[in-house]
Amino acid sequence: xxxxxxxxxxxxxxxxxxxxxxxxxxxxxxxxxxxxxxxxxxxxxxxxxxxxxxxxxxxxxxxxxxxxxxxxxxxxxxxxxxxxxxxxxxxxxxxxxxxxxxxxxxxxxxxxxxxxxxxxxxxxxxxxxxxxxxxxxxxxxxxxxxxxxxxxxxxxxxxxxxxxxxxxxxxxxxxxxxxxxxxxxxxxxxxxxxxxxxxxxxxxxxxxxxxxxxxxxxxxxxxxxxxxxxxxxxxxxxxxxxxxxxxxxxxxxxxxxxxxxxxxxxxxxxxxxxxxxxxxxxxxxxxxxxxxxxxxxxxxxxxxxxxxxxxxxxxxxxxxxxxxxxxxxxxxxxxxxxxxxxxxxxxxxxxxxxxxxxxxxxxxxxxxxxxxxxxxxxxxxxxxxxxxxxxxxxxxxxxxx
Numbered sequence: 001x002x003x004x005x006x007x008x009x010x011x012x013x014x015x016x017x018x019x020x021x022x023x024x025x026x027x028x029x030x031x032x033x034x035x036x037x038x039x040x041x042x043x044x045x046x047x048x049x050x051x052x053x054x055x056x057x058x059x060x061x062x063x064x065x066x067x068x069x070x071x072x073x074x075x076x077x078x079x080x081x082x083x084x085x086x087x088x089x090x091x092x093x094x095x096x097x098x099x100x101x102x103x104x105x106x107x108x109x110x111x112x113x114x115x116x117x118x119x120x121x122x123x124x125x126x127x128x129x130x131x132x133x134x135x136x137x138x139x140x141x142x143x144x145x146x147x148x149x150x151x152x153x154x155x156x157x158x159x160x161x162x163x164x165x166x167x168x169x170x171x172x173x174x175x176x177x178x179x180x181x182x183x184x185x186x187x188x189x190x191x192x193x194x195x196x197x198x199x200x201x202x203x204x205x206x207x208x209x210x211x212x213x214x215x216x217x218x219x220x221x222x223x224x225x226x227x228x229x230x231x232x233x234x235x236x237x238x239x240x241x242x243x244x245x246x247x248x249x250x251x252x253x254x255x256x257x258x259x260x261x262x263x264x265x266x267x268x269x270x271x272x273x274x275x276x277x278x279x280x281x282x283x284x285x286x287x288x289x290x291x292x293x294x295x296x297x298x299x300x301x302x303x304x305x306x307x308x309x310x311x312x313x314x315x316x317x318x319x320x321x322x323x324x325x326x327x328x329x330x331x332x333x334x335x336x337x338x339x340x341x342x343x344x345x346x347x348x349x350x351x352x353x354x355x356x357x358x359x360x361x362x363x364x365x366x367x368x369x370x371x372x373x374x375x376x377x378x379x380x381x382x383x384x385x386x387x388x389x390x391x392x393x394x395x396x397x398x399x400x401x
Contacts, residue, residue, distance in 0.1 A: 001038045001040060001044075001045070002036075002038060003016050003037075003038050003040070003126045003127050004035050004037060004125055004126040004127075005124065005125075005126055005127040005128055005129045006123065006124040006125075006127075006128045006129065006213060007129050007131060007154065007164060007212050007213065008128050008129060008130050008131060008132075008211070008212060008213025009131045009132065009154075009188055009210065009211055009212045009213060009318060010077075010078070010132065010187065010188075010209055010211035010212070010213045010214065010305070011075065011077065011128070011130040011131075011132055011213065012075075012130040012131075012132035012133070012134035012136055012137040013073065013075055013084075013109070013110050013128075013130045013134075013136055013137070014107065014108075014109040014110065014127070014128070014129050014130050014137070014138050015073075015075075015084050015086070015109055015110030015111070015112040015127055015128055015130075016038075016040045016109065016110070016111075016112060016126065016127035017038075017039050017040065017112050017115070017126065017127060018039065018040040018041070018042070018086060018089075018110075018111035018112055018113060019041070019042075019086070019111060019113050020039060020112075020113060021113050021114050022113075022114045022115055022116070022120070023039070023112065023113075023114075023115050023120075024115060024119060024120050024121070024122075024124070024125065024126075026038070026039060026126070035126075037125060037126045038126060040111065042089055042091075042111065045091055047091055047092045047106075048089055048090070048091045049089065049090040049091070050070045050071075050087070050088075050089060050090075051070065051071045051087070051088035051089060051090055051108055052067065052068050052069065052070065052071060053066065053067050053068070053069050053070075053071050054067035054068070055071060055088070055108075056135070057071075057088065057108050057135060057136045058071035058088065059073070059136075060072050060073060060074065070087040070088070071087060071088040072085070072086070072087055072088075073085060073086060073087065073088055073110050075110075077117075078214075078302065078303075078305075079117055079118045079123065080117060080118075081116055081117040082116060082117030082118045082119055082123065083114075083115070083116045083117065083119075084110060084112045084114070084115050084116075084119060084128070085112070085113065085114045086110050086111045086112045086113035086114065087110075087111050087113070088108055088109070088110060088111070089108070089109060089110075089111050090106050090107065090108050090109075091106070091107070091109070092104045092105065092106055092107075093105050093106075093107045093138070095147075095166065103147060105141070105142055105145065105147050106141075106145075107138050107141050107142075108136055108141065109138075112127065128213070131152065131212070131318070132187060132188070133186045133187065133188070133320060134186075139151075139152050139166060139318075139320065140320075142166055142167075143320070147166075147167075148166045148167030149167045149169055149321065150319075150320045150321040151167060151168060151169045151170075151317065151318065151319045151320055151321055151322075152164060152165060152166045152167065152168055152317075152318055152320075153165045153168035153170065153315050153316060153317045153318070153326075154212055154311070154315070154316050154318075155314070155315045155316070155330055155332040156308065156311050156312040156313065156314065156316075156332070162332060163332050168315075168317060169317065169319055169321075169322075170315070170317035170319065170326040170328070171326075171328060173328065174315075174317065174326040174327060174328040175270070175274035175275065175276070175326065175327050175328065176272060176274060176324045176325065176326045176327075177190050177191070177270035177271045177272045177274050177324065177325050178190075178191075178271060178272065178323060178324050178325075179323045179324065179325060180207050180271075181323060187209055188209060188210045188211070188318060188325065189207050189208065189209055189210070190207070190208060190210050190270060190271065190306070190325055191205070191206075191207050191270065191271035192204075192205065192206050192207070192208060192268050192269065192270060192271075193205050193269050193270065193271055194268075194269035195227060195266070195267070195268055195269070196265075196266070196267045196268075196269075197227065197230040197231050197234065197264055197265075197266055198230070198231075198233075198234035198264030198265065199234070200230045200233070200234070202226060202227065202230060204223050204226060204227070206219075206223055206304050207304065208303075208304035208305060208306045209303060209304065209305045209306070210306050210311075210316075210325060211305050211306065211307055212307075212308055212311065212316075214305050214307035214308065215307055215308050215309065216247070216283075216296045216297065216298055216307045216308070216309050217296065217297045217298070217305060217306055217307045217309060217310050218297070218298050218299070218300035218303070218304065218305040218307065219297060219298075219299065219300055219304050220299075220300045220301070220302070220303065220304055221299065223304070224297070224299045224300070227297065228249065228250050228295060228297065231250060231264055231266075231281075231295050231297075232250055232295075234264035235252055235262065235263070235264065236262050237252040237253055237254065237255055237262065237293075238252060238253050238255075239251070239252055239253075240252060240253050240292050246285070246294070247298045248283070248294035248295060248296065248297075248298065249295075249299065250294060250295040250297075251285075251292050251293065251294035251295075252292060252293055252294070253290055253291075253292055254284070254290070254291040254292060254293055263281070263282050263293070264281075265277070265278070265281070266278040266281045268306075268310075270325075274327075276310070276314075276327060278309075278310050279312055279313040280296070280309050280310075280312045280313070281295060281296060281297075281309070281310075282294060282295055282296060283296040283309070296309045311327075313329055313330075314327045314328060314329060314330055315327070315328055315330035315332075
């Protein structure tokens with residue numbers, strides 16, 4: 001069986017729709033015309049096993065009726081009223097190695113029986129692949145069982161094609177910043193020490209979650225207002241009145257002469273001095289009457305999140321052994337790298353297209369020199385009514401009898 005799942009570094013559990021009581025429709029999805037969405041049935045898999053309540057990966061012992069019963073799970077997400085619940089199972093995950101060897105690894109995942117919120121829409125069309133630091137995540141399991149090094153990379157490429165590479169520890173010449181770890185709930189938090197928008201340097205230090213499962217970037221006030229006002233001050237086009245159907249406040253009408261050179265560039269200075277140039281800070285949206293472009297940053301009420309749109313054009317390395325985030329401008333089709341750390345990674349899986357994303361050629365910015373940073377590309381074109389549809393997806397296969 002194959003599943004089209006969202007890849008999410010902001011959560012831990014891998015789950016797919018299964019024995020559904022409330023799941024997203026597999027027929028009405030905007031992806032169903034390109035990919036046959038599946039519902040997992042443990043009875044149809046000869047290798048499926050129940051995870052019982054006495055298993056180390058079972059976190060809901062208080063909901064168990066006995067140690068031999070199936071382990072329940074419930075996960076709530078940052079998005080409003082979005083959650084998944086069901087029971088934990090084990091089955092074989094098929095992964096392709098770079099030498100074409102097929103690797104079969106038992107992983108623990110959720111049989112998602114009840115989904116709520118945005119999971120009933122298009123946020124996770126066929127499940128979600130949690131890539132967090134908890135012991136139940138697939139990278140943790142693969143590392144613990146000796147299949148891979150305790151690291152993985154994700155690539156967001158030129159045409160919306162991406163790649164996840166398990167065991168990849170990056171390259172010697174990549175930029176790096178340490179994770180800001182919370183001992184009680186470790187996540188991929190990073191520290192940003194400075195922001196440059198166009199010619200303006202903002203001395204705004206903040207901590208943010210580096211989250212591939214969030215399409216756009218979220219900032220809390222006052223940082224959001226300072227950041228957005230600075231962006232607005234560099235834009236030449238007329239600002240469009242906010243639309244309550246869109247999450248973006250800073251949108252502009254594209255004139256006949258509008259080019260990407262009119263859009264101010266953005267660069268983040270990370271803890272340790274590394275520069276992360278944002279190649280796709282804006283998103284282009286078609287409406288019935290006009291084209292508009294918006295700063296793809298949303299005001300947050302809770303926490304700062306650096307989303308997918310700040311990651312495009314890079315191979316992003318989540319080194320869980322050294323506890324560092326690495327990044328390097330990268331072509332997602334370029335599999336080999338002579339400067340890679342140590343042995344080549346064991347597993348990789350290709351990711352189907354998720355929208356047209358630019359991969360510009362741009363030099364790193366010098367944090368000591370104020371320059372006019374220009375965004376080399378717009379983020380992507382999308383239909384007005386699919387504003388929340390951007391996600392990265394992975395094809396997975398289980399063993400059938």
